[in-house]
Amino acid sequence: QKEVEQNSGPLSVPEGAIASLNCTYSDRVSQSFFWYRQYSGKSPELIMSIYSNGDKEDGRFTAQLNKASQYVSLLIRDSQPSDSATYLCAVNGAAQKLVFGQGTRLTINP
């Protein structure tokens, strides 16, 4: 079992709709969870961090964490073409090792 799993996609969403990205992790002691956005040929850019159960909102982005289910999600409201990118889930597990999922490729269709 991979430490961090994401659906690789591609996920296609119409402009203005809500994009929903999901991530599961295997290490129950994980404490810190992050979402990164990566444009083609560029390095990952941090967009959200979440440390406790529940929802965290920042502009059009909402991160959701459920530690009991070992599940993290990212919602993007009012999706824009500029949101088209690969979204990476990252988890800090044992010994603070920062592990990434394989990424979900998101395409927003005008």
Next chain:
Amino acid sequence: EAEVAQSPRYKITEKSQAVAFWCDPISGHATLYWYRQILGQGPELLVQFQDESVVDDSQLPKDRFSAERLKGVDSTLKIQPAELGDSAMYLCASSFNGGTEAFFGQGTRLTVV
């Protein structure tokens, strides 16, 4: 704005040659990460430092890769000898401490021919 600096941005090297990458983390960041990212995949952790100590290097191919962070600030990742399969993006990231937000440099695109 504080940034993670990496050099070079691009590197083309011949198989069996040595190659080195440099990373300067954000000032005050104790944790430094080196990742390798193959096209279409997520970043794979090669080595993680806390100050000058290695926290994890379980995925570092130690027969050809080495990494150091001698004074607990900047870091060098070396490959010797390079193989065709080493062609990838090499990413450096830093965080204030393990478990906090990590920020990436621009990466080094390595092509081995």
